[in-house]
Amino acid sequence: MPPDSERRVELARSASGEALKSLIHEASEDLLLALLENPNLEEPHLALLLERLDLPASVLSAVAGEGKWSSSEAIRLRLARHPRTPKRFALAAVRRLFLFDLVRVSLLPSAPADIRRIAEEVILTRVPRLAIGEKLTLARRGPSRVAGAILAEGHSQAIKLALPNPFLTESQILKVLAKPGVPERVIVAIACHPKWSCQYNVRVALVRHPHAPAAAIQAFLPQLTLGDLKQIARLEGLAPHLKRVLKDELARRASDREAAAEGSASRRTG
Numbered sequence: 430m431p432p433d434s435e436r437r438v439e440l441a442r443s444a445s446g447e448a449l450k451s452l453i454h455e456a457s458e459d460l461l462l463a464l465l466e467n468p469n470l471e472e473p474h475l476a477l478l479l480e481r482l483d484l485p486a487s488v489l490s491a492v493a494g495e496g497k498w499s500s501s502e503a504i505r506l507r508l509a510r511h512p513r514t515p516k517r518f519a520l521a522a523v524r525r526l527f528l529f530d531l532v533r534v535s536l537l538p539s540a541p542a543d544i545r546r547i548a549e550e551v552i553l554t555r556v557p558r559l560a561i562g563e564k565l566t567l568a569r570r571g572p573s574r575v576a577g578a579i580l581a582e583g584h585s586q587a588i589k590l591a592l593p594n595p596f597l598t599e600s601q602i603l604k605v606l607a608k609p610g611v612p613e614r615v616i617v618a619i620a621c622h623p624k625w626s627c628q629y630n631v632r633v634a635l636v637r638h639p640h641a642p643a644a645a646i647q648a649f650l651p652q653l654t655l656g657d658l659k660q661i662a663r664l665e666g667l668a669p670h671l672k673r674v675l676k677d678e679l680a681r682r683a684s685d686r687e688a689a690a691e692g693s694a695s696r697r698t699g
Contacts, residue, residue, distance in 0.1 A: 438463045445469040453478045458485045465491050472501055479507035482539070486513050493518035506530045509548070510540040519544050524551055528563060535572040536596065549574050565590055577601030583612030592622050599628050606634040613640040620645040633657055639668050646671065650678045658682070 434457065441452050441463040452464055453474060461478070464470060465488070475498060478484070489511060498504045499522070508514050509522040510533070523534060523544055534540050535548035552575050556564070561584065568579045568591040580591040580601075591597060602625050605611060619625050620635050620642055632649040635641040650658065661667075662675045 434459070442466050443469075449474060450477075454481075456483075458487060461485070461488045462491055465495070472498075472503065476503055476507060479504065479511060482512065484511070484513055486515055489514045490518060493522065502527060502530065506533070509544060510534050510537050512539060512541055516541075516543070520547060523548050526551075528552065528555065528559070529566075532567070532571055532575075535575075545572075548572075553578055561586075569594060570596070572596050573598045573601050577605055580615060581605045581608050581611050583615050585614065588615055588618045592618060592625065599625075599630060602628070602631055603634055606631070606638055611640075616640040617642055629653075633661075636671070637661055637664065639671075643670055643674075647674055650674060655679075655682055 437452075437455075437457070438460050440448070441455075441460045444452055444464075444467060449464075449467065449469055452460065455461060455464075461484070464478075465475075475492065479489075479492070489508065492498050492504065493508050493514065499508075505522040505525055509519050509526060509530075511519070514522070519541070523531070524547070526534065526548070531548045531552050535545050535552065537545065540548075549572050552567070552571070556567070556575065556578055559567070564579050564582075564584065565586055567575050568587040571579070571594070573594075573596045576591045576594045576597045579587050580597075602619060605615065606619065616635070616638055617640070619631065625631050626635070626645065626649075629652070632652060636646050636649055636653065653661075658675060658679055662672075662679065667675070
């Protein structure tokens with residue numbers, strides 16, 4: 430290491446005030462590791478350092494391995510969401526985060542995909558024990574899988590907040606509809622929702638569901654393909670009213686096809 434570099438590394442171990450702040454922006458890995466040994470380095474300095482997306486993994490590992498820093502929620506949050514934090518340290522950090530810091534990580538595009546997924550899974554394990562106020566907040570702005578899990582519980586206020594959640598996906602709605610024991614009011618709310626009731630796959634799932642309201646089913650049937658109608662009609666255990674309306678719709682389709690065929694034949698002969 431050149432003499433000047435050695436002097437700067439030594440300075441990093443003892444600098445204070447503005448000199449310390451300026452060293453946070455240095456590129457040298459050796460200097461940054463030396464900076465972590467500086468007794469004047471405080472949490473606000475370290476938090477600023479961890480905002481740098483170009484930090485070497487060795488610096489992030491050194492921070493994660495130091496007990497006084499890993500005990501800080503603010504530092505754990507930055508370690509969990511940093512794209513260069515070695516995976517074992519990131520996982521350890523994310524599992525110790527508070528609830529709404531987990532939400533932040535799960536929704537942060539710059540965080541590694543596997544860390545975002547683990548953050549969601551940790552939230553899901555906590556959902557059954559959460560207070561209703563926390564559940565309502567998560568229903569409104571939580572990640573997709575979390576919003577879906579809370580929706581499936583069937584709390585009336587949570588249903589109203591979860592269905593317009595911008596992170597909720599069609600995939601999660603379909604999982605809710607396929608989940609055994611979901612309260613009927615959840616199914617009815619989905620069937621009446623202006624966004625989800627317009628999705629073709631959701632309509633098919635609702636038509637199959639025993640708790641879907643009859644009026645909605647009748648409105649959806651003309652929009653379904655003949656192949657889907659026939660497949661649903663072959664399912665076992667269909668409710669009598671659904672069998673009846675399916676039979677009527679299939680008969681109407683057959684009649685329409687016959688009328689169209691006759692019209693086409695008449696035009697050809699004419």
